[in-house]
Amino acid sequence: MIQISDLSFSYSGNKVFENLTLSMDKGNVYGLLGQNGVGKTTLLKIMSGLLKSTPAACNVDGFHPYKRQPAFLADIYYLPEEPACPPGTVGDLGKNYGIFYPGFKIEKFYSLLDRFEVKPEKRFKDLSAGQQKKAHISYALSLNTGILFLDEPSNGLDIPSKALFRSIVAGHINDDRIMVISTHQVRDLEHLIDPVIILDHKGVLLNATIAEITEKICFVTKSDSDPDALYSEETPMGYAMVKANSRGLDTKVNLEALFNAVLKHKDWFDEHFKRV
Amino acid sequence: MNNIFNFKRFVAITAKEVREYFRNYGSSIISVLGVYLLFLLIPLLVGGSANVLSRVNTIVALTAVIMIIAPSKLYGMVNHRSKGLNYVLLPVSALEKTLSMFFINAIYTTFIMIAGMLIIDTIVYLIVPLRLHEMLFTGRNMEIIGMEILSLLVLQSCFVLGNMLFKNQKVAKTILSLLGLVILVGLLFVLLFHIIGYEKVGLFFEEQFANMDLNIDGSKIRVLGMGDMREVVKDVPIFKKIMVIQNILWAVIGLGCWTGTYRLIKTRKY
Numbered sequence: 014m015i016q017i018s019d020l021s022f023s024y025s026g027n028k029v030f031e032n033l034t035l036s037m038d039k040g041n042v043y044g045l046l047g048q049n050g051v052g053k054t055t056l057l058k059i060m061s062g063l064l065k066s067t068p069a070a071c072n073v074d075g076f077h078p079y080k081r082q083p084a085f086l087a088d089i090y091y092l093p094e095e096p097a098c099p100p101g102t103v104g105d106l107g108k109n110y111g112i113f114y115p116g117f118k119i120e121k122f123y124s125l126l127d128r129f130e131v132k133p134e135k136r137f138k139d140l141s142a143g144q145q146k147k148a149h150i151s152y153a154l155s156l157n158t159g160i161l162f163l164d165e166p167s168n169g170l171d172i173p174s175k176a177l178f179r180s181i182v183a184g185h186i187n188d189d190r191i192m193v194i195s196t197h198q199v200r201d202l203e204h205l206i207d208p209v210i211i212l213d214h215k216g217v218l219l220n221a222t223i224a225e226i227t228e229k230i231c232f233v234t235k236s237d238s239d240p241d242a243l244y245s246e247e248t249p250m251g252y253a254m255v256k257a258n259s260r261g262l263d264t265k266v267n268l269e270a271l272f273n274a275v276l277k278h279k280d281w282f283d284e285h286f287k288r289v
Numbered sequence: 290m291n292n293i294f295n296f297k298r299f300v301a302i303t304a305k306e307v308r309e310y311f312r313n314y315g316s317s318i319i320s321v322l323g324v325y326l327l328f329l330l331i332p333l334l335v336g337g338s339a340n341v342l343s344r345v346n347t348i349v350a351l352t353a354v355i356m357i358i359a360p361s362k363l364y365g366m367v368n369h370r371s372k373g374l375n376y377v378l379l380p381v382s383a384l385e386k387t388l389s390m391f392f393i394n395a396i397y398t399t400f401i402m403i404a405g406m407l408i409i410d411t412i413v414y415l416i417v418p419l420r421l422h423e424m425l426f427t428g429r430n431m432e433i434i435g436m437e438i439l440s441l442l443v444l445q446s447c448f449v450l451g452n453m454l455f456k457n458q459k460v461a462k463t464i465l466s467l468l469g470l471v472i473l474v475g476l477l478f479v480l481l482f483h484i485i486g487y488e489k490v491g492l493f494f495e496e497q498f499a500n501m502d503l504n505i506d507g508s509k510i511r512v513l514g515m516g517d518m519r520e521v522v523k524d525v526p527i528f529k530k531i532m533v534i535q536n537i538l539w540a541v542i543g544l545g546c547w548t549g550t551y552r553l554i555k556t557r558k559y
Binding site: 058061062063064065081082083084085086087089090091093095096097099100101109110112113114 | 290292295298301302305308309312313366369371372373374375377378379380381382383385555556558559
């Protein structure tokens, strides 16, 4: 379990978080959404021990991440948006680094590489940016860590690879694992992330499961705009709207519309989805 | 799980660094070994010879170059914001990472360089024994090289710390910082001597030298380096004390640099 309590963080005097409180439970794939600069990557880095926090402000599975104890590091992995490539081959990454993780299985690494059509004997420098990303995703998933932080994992992937990525990640969800995916590409991960966390400079705007979201709001498309809609966007098929779900409709979540609705009606969402 | 030190984890990270060693530093090592081979061969080709002293000095100088560059070549990315993540996130404690860094930089690199150059020297000696005068692999020569290597280890520890402190141009910035420190210490001594009085200081050292019982003709002393200088003055009480202080200072600097490196590995923010 990840517990963030009253976390405050700033870069050279510029406040990123002030009293941020948040908790994440096992068995979920959290989608971490927010505008540029709200601190999504910073939060992932704090939770993985790359940036400093106080022990009380950030607790990950009973550990203070910044201590970077081997027992903690063996059960987490953070994949940055643009991971640096080691000098050797893709296979070397597993052979040289994977062996330090108790859950790592080289067969699984090779099998994921195979699914992404990346050859383990290829040198990183000979791969395209997208192939490098696939190799890193394969590595991150094959480590089998209990906590996995993925920062913009679908960036740089081609369309078939994005679908494959969703399918592979879906196959790696289990009750003992927490995945946190920070992304701007919400459409790429629409069917994957649940719960959804939306951050802004003031803290958490929304932290709710898909079930909670669809219970309280609905996503409809109509030919005419509705002034009562929380958010409305003109599309070729009419107006895509986010509305309060007063009639108990069961609709599919449109994450992009949800995100815009939350940004537009912060108080409404705060009132209806208040939770820690 | 022991979160401070575990021998299996230490062996695992050291083995990983050894596996990656030649990919990162192999070409530099081979180049320097090649330079030593050329140093032996060129005088032979022009009809000259390479005496023991010049070979020992060359081995020490080339080893110094390799030892100074090693930290930035092997661990240059450790404090890099994105390239250092794989290293910092490895489930290995900061102490194990520091000790393996010490093993690779100070022991493994030094051993490979010295062993490589001694092998080359021995092979060349066996081929043309008359031109190289004597075999380098003797107790006395090894003692001289060993003493110099001990000093180089202290110097290298400064470059290991510099590698962790500076983000780019690590070797150049460390050299400049060391020069700055040397100048600062020099100025402090000048100030100290100025306060005491230059004449008093001069008289004091003259007195010390006058008390020296060399038992040899002083005019024939040929000082070839700091090692010989130490040999000459080692029985003078004041220099004896200075050497003890110097050795303690070297140990403190070396230990301080490695402790600083450990702290930076442990607390660096990315």
